Amino acid sequence: MTIAGAVATGPDLLRLVAVPVFALVAYRDIETRRVSSTVWIPLALLGAVLLCWDARLAWAAGGNAWTFEFLIPTAISLGLVVPIAYLFWWVGGFGGADAKALLVLAVLFPTFPEYALGSRTLPLAGATDIGTFSFTILTNAVLVGVALPVALAVRNAAAGRVAPVMFVGWPISWARIPETHGRLLSTPTGLSRGGLDLDALRMYLRWRGLSLADVRNVPARYRNPDTLPAEPNPPTDGAVTADAPRSDGGEIESAAADETPAAESEPESQPADYDDPWGADAFLADIDGSAYGTTPETLREGLEVLAEEETVWISPGTPFLVPVFAGLVIALVYGDLLLGTLF
Numbered sequence: 001m002t003i004a005g006a007v008a009t010g011p012d013l014l015r016l017v018a019v020p021v022f023a024l025v026a027y028r029d030i031e032t033r034r035v036s037s038t039v040w041i042p043l044a045l046l047g048a049v050l051l052c053w054d055a056r057l058a059w060a061a062g063g064n065a066w067t068f069e070f071l072i073p074t075a076i077s078l079g080l081v082v083p084i085a086y087l088f089w090w091v092g093g094f095g096g097a098d099a100k101a102l103l104v105l106a107v108l109f110p111t112f113p114e115y116a117l118g119s120r121t122l123p124l125a126g127a128t129d130i131g132t133f134s135f136t137i138l139t140n141a142v143l144v145g146v147a148l149p150v151a152l153a154v155r156n157a158a159a160g161r162v163a164p165v166m167f168v169g170w171p172i173s174w175a176r177i178p179e180t181h182g183r184l185l186s187t188p189t190g191l192s193r194g195g196l197d198l199d200a201l202r203m204y205l206r207w208r209g210l211s212l213a214d215v216r217n218v219p220a221r222y223r224n225p226d227t228l229p230a231e232p233n234p235p236t237d238g239a240v241t242a243d244a245p246r247s248d249g250g251e252i253e254s255a256a257a258d259e260t261p262a263a264e265s266e267p268e269s270q271p272a273d274y275d276d277p278w279g280a281d282a283f284l285a286d287i288d289g290s291a292y293g294t295t296p297e298t299l300r301e302g303l304e305v306l307a308e309e310e311t312v313w314i315s316p317g318t319p320f321l322v323p324v325f326a327g328l329v330i331a332l333v334y335g336d337l338l339l340g341t342l343f
Helices: 010-015 018-032 037-061 064-090 096-108 133-158 174-179 198-208 212-217 219-223 277-286 296-308 321-333 337-342
Strands: 115-117 120-122 170-173 311-315
Touching (some): 010 037, 018 321, 037 064, 037 096, 096 133, 096 321, 133 337, 174 311, 198 212, 198 277, 198 296, 277 296
8 A cells, every 4th residue: 555645655664674684684694504583583573563553554544455455465475475484394395594584574565565656656567466465575586496597507508517417506626615505416426416415514524623625635544433533523503604623633542653544554446344434423423413414325425525526516505585585676676577477
């Protein structure tokens, strides 16, 4: 609803606060893959207050303003978008921050806002038949999310990088792995979309007190589970920004100081047959919680690749908060991309 002669209603103007906040969390999600839950609380409270304010304005206007412009879109926003966000989080389709963002948007943008700019009114395409703005943001975000793999494939093809995973990743130097979020696509047998999570890799290295360069310098040593530290470091949550743990040499306690450990003498092409290569089982058994669903076999395969390869394929796993932010901006300026495309 708009007020004659006004740019927008008070609630709609205050809703624009969400734009810079979502821009910030999208940027932070790209850089750190970490978004504090506290960022959503003020937006949710603001949304609840504005919802009550809108209800008062719609009730005062009466007629269609109360039923078709407020009550029905709000019911759909809270009764459809909220369950969708929860369901996709529950099945693993969304991360926790993604689901919370959609929950906040369902409360903050249940109805279509209107902004008068001179002779034009935003969104340019106007309201949809159901009039639920949060649903429009969600469909826009999904369309943007679908377009990203296509853009990635075009980028890889232009660079001559043609591979089965060209829609989801690209090759980088092993030296960038410690500062990169995503998932390793390279495995000892080729390329796979189910490779090692790089946050889990950082957890493992910090737990052992090693750097990836340490592992590459003497991989035969660190395949030997006897080199596991007696007092492991806290693994952290795998974030790039976490403090570096204390260094641990990974010495084999049973080996004499003047003897060369057996692991060092193994040829690189013929790794020793240990019960727990790299100490992967010991790591996952020791940490408190799950390393992002990593299995011992996935961890071992990832370490084998990173110990030898100069360039590996990774999937950046673009956070869904980026398409959500793009979907919000598109919805505010244009409206519903899906309906605009189809009709």
